[in-house]
Structure formats: structure tokens, C-alpha cells
Amino acid sequence: MSEKTNTPKCATCGSRNKSVFCSLNTEQLTQIDTDKSCEFYQKGEVIFKEGVMARGIFCVNNGKIKLSRMGQSGKEQIVRFATGGDIIGYNSMLSKKPLSATATALDKSAVCFIPAKNFFQMIRDEPNFSLKILELTAKNWENASRLITDMAQKTTKQRLAEMLLWLKETFGLDEDNCIDVQLSREEIANMVGTATEAVIRLLGDLKKQKLIALEGKKIKLLDIHGLVVLADLVD
């Protein structure tokens, strides 16, 4: 099979309708199909690296991706996730600055690359597309400012509870009520902004409080409302 055969078409992309591309017409989608390319990544593979200039945007066809920054002495901070239908790398395009985060596959993922030229053309030609991107960046800011507040003010345990809820929103639950993504304890720590050991102890606490259950590597949510209350510190 050639790569061409593997490359998904925008018109038939299952993620398109919930994406920023939902308002584009057939002609515009064909143009993207012509210019884009698609890459497949294994778990752990890097899609793009912080500090490099972006040459286009990436659209996640399917899979799970983390976006992280290098902080203090090389410690990773996970700042966002992306799944099917999400686009990544656009902030760097728009600000004309180097990429501010590294994108890494958490799972087998298929990611399309759309050149800068097409991206900016869509912004110029299609005000609705522009507005979609603006909506996206505005929501990003709102999420980010909430995160800043929480990082600054909440205890580690509250942040952990919040991150579990965030993971649930992003990746959903499987048939067994377990969060449907596999992250190492270290990666969870890198979301929460704490040490791996703290995550382990605090997950133990949450388990004792019957808010979650631990089944192997999987985290089962037993009491979502309880987690919400804890995360908001109604405590």
C-alpha cells in the first residue's frame, strides 16, 4: 500500500464535522487534500518539537496526543491534549514564533500536515473559518487562565482530582468507567505539576476515599461528583 492510499480524505474524515473545518466547501476540502500529507505515529513518537518554527498546522485524524513544555531543569509540563478532529501547531503559525510546545503521540495516531499557505488562505477567504479558529484560541485562553489559577491556588490533591476529570472530558471513559487513555504516573505528575511519588500517594488517598479505583494501570472513576467537589475545594 502506498502512503497515498493510506492518507485519509477530508471529505470522508469522521472527525471533520466537529472540527474547525466543518464550514469549508467541497472545493476547499479538495484543495487541502491535494496539498496535505499524513503521517502515522507510534506511542511515544514526537510529532513536533518545542522551539522549532512551524511550517503548517497539524490535524489529528485519530489518536491521542499530548502537548508539553520543558520547564525547570528539563521537567515536562503537559499543557494540553489533542484527539481526533483537533488541530495543533496553529498558535505558532499565528504568532509567527517558534512552537511553544512539543507534541507527542500517546497512542498510535494519524496526523495530517496542512501547509501554512493553505491555512492562511482559508483564514483570508473564509471568515467562518477565521471565526472558528478565533473561537478555538479564545477557549484555549479561558482554559489556560483557569489552569493558571488552579496551579497557583489549589493543593496537589485538588489538582490531581481536577486532572482526572480533565482526562475524562478529553478521552472519555471505557465500558468499565475507566479513563480511556494510558498515562504513566510520571505523566500524570507532569500534568498536575508535582512529583511522581506524590501522585502515587494521592491516588492511594483518592482510592481510600472511594472516589476512584485502581485496576492495574487503569483509573476507574467511582464518584465523579465527589471528585468535582474535591477539585473545587468545597471539601
Next chain:
Amino acid sequence: MSEKTNTPKCATCGSRNKSVFCSLNTEQLTQIDTDKSCEFYQKGEVIFKEGVMARGIFCVNNGKIKLSRMGQSGKEQIVRFATGGDIIGYNSMLSKKPLSATATALDKSAVCFIPAKNFFQMIRDEPNFSLKILELTAKNWENASRLITDMAQKTTKQRLAEMLLWLKETFGLDEDNCIDVQLSREEIANMVGTATEAVIRLLGDLKKQKLIALEGKKIKLLDIHGLVVLADLVD
């Protein structure tokens, strides 16, 4: 003097050229002038409140404004500042969600209100304006994701050093090398994400390290490079 007389005109606004409105033509500016209104605020007065739906954007003619969110048990978290030429309130417009932060004047400030209609019209009619706003929101995200990382990973002292540098960038230094904005210790604590007492002690430490000097309420920066090094934990 009627308020009309007081209302500054966009065409002669000293802040316009460094603002997102720099690419608009005379006709477009006149349209804004017709529809906008201008309010004057004293130190401490609230321009808009978190949770309310925005009905337009605000453009700072002059003055100093803090944007903050309510976190844990009512504790304020300062997430951004705005000065002459900056616009605020647009994220809420774009995401069609309630305002995510409260804007408060730190000083006598003049702020123009531009109705949503005009804002969206400019986005539709003027791709360059669209791109300016996109650039702005993208930069916001990059700042925010850095802040998230720093809040999660840096020590309080490092964050304080970083915030002092941030204040310097935003408000500049006066003729005496003092940060040109008056914030209470509590407000500084609400930027750093710590207690007022910690800020006081740590400012004392920075003073002992000869990185800053304290002259009354004013903070004088003695060794900017030293602060940069400290903030980055080259320590």
C-alpha cells in the same frame, strides 16, 4: 464639558499604532468612533465582572488595568494586565461564553467600549484585523502555557522574580528604575500565587541579594540579569 468632548477619537489615539486597529482605514475608524463610547475609571473601579456576558470589547485608551479570576474560596488570581492600546474582553466575545476574568483599574484609566457588532464586522471585512486578533490570542496562549508551567514547577521566589520582570515589561520603569505601577503586597501575592506574608519575606530576600531595593511602596530593580537568572532557576 460633555462626555462627547472627552471621548478620544481613534484617528488621534496615541495608542492606535501599536494596537490591533493599526491596519484599519479612516472610514472604518470613523465608524468605530460613531458607535463606541468611553468611560473613565478611578483606581480600584471595576470595568467588567467575571461571569457576565460581554456585549462588546474594551479598548484601553490609557491607564493600567488588571485582569483577575476568582479562585479557591474567593482568592484573587491576576492572570493578565492591560495598558494603553490593549483590548480586553474579546475572548469572551469570540468563545461566546461569559467573561472569564474581572477587569479592574489600577490607576485612573480611560477605556473605550466597542460594540460586538463593530468587532465582528471588522473581523469579517478586514482579514488583516482578523489576523491581528489571531496573533493576539495565539500570543496569549503562549504566555499562558508558560505561566502554567512556571506556576506548576517554580518555587515561590522564582515566580516572584518572574512577576517583577513581567511587571517591568508591562508597565516599564520610571526615571528611578522603579517598576511603574502601584500594587499592594496582596496583589503581588495574587499574581505569584502565594500568601501576602510570603511576598514580604521574599522581597526582603531579594533585597538582601541586592537584586532589588524597596523605596516605600516602590520596587527598584537593581540587577535585572540577576532576576532573570533567578527566575529561570540557573540559581
Next chain:
DNA sequence: CGTATGCTTGAGACGTATCAAGTTCGGTGG
């Protein structure tokens, strides 16, 4: 089956929050 990697537990040190005084500052009314 052995080795590497990730996970877990424990003990100790450190940083920061909290609470409880004082002190200084800035504005107001006598």
C-alpha cells in the same frame, strides 16, 4: 529467565501557609 522500567513505600528535610501579634502608613475629622 533476567533485566529494565515503572511503580510503590518510607524517612527526613525543606518550603510555605497559617495564625497571631505588632508596626507603619494614609486619610479624615476635630
Next chain:
DNA sequence: CCACCGAACTTGATACGTCTCAAGCATACG
């Protein structure tokens, strides 16, 4: 102009949470 009052600031003592380091344990994989 001074005295007063409240708010902001400062300092100290203590407690708690979290990080770090060190060791042991489970798990995955060749």
C-alpha cells in the same frame, strides 16, 4: 495641624504539605 482610625504592611512561631532521596517491589519484555 494634629490625633485618630483603619488598612496595609511586617515579623515571628508553628504546623503542615510536599519534595527528595533511598530502597524494595511489580510488571513487561527480550
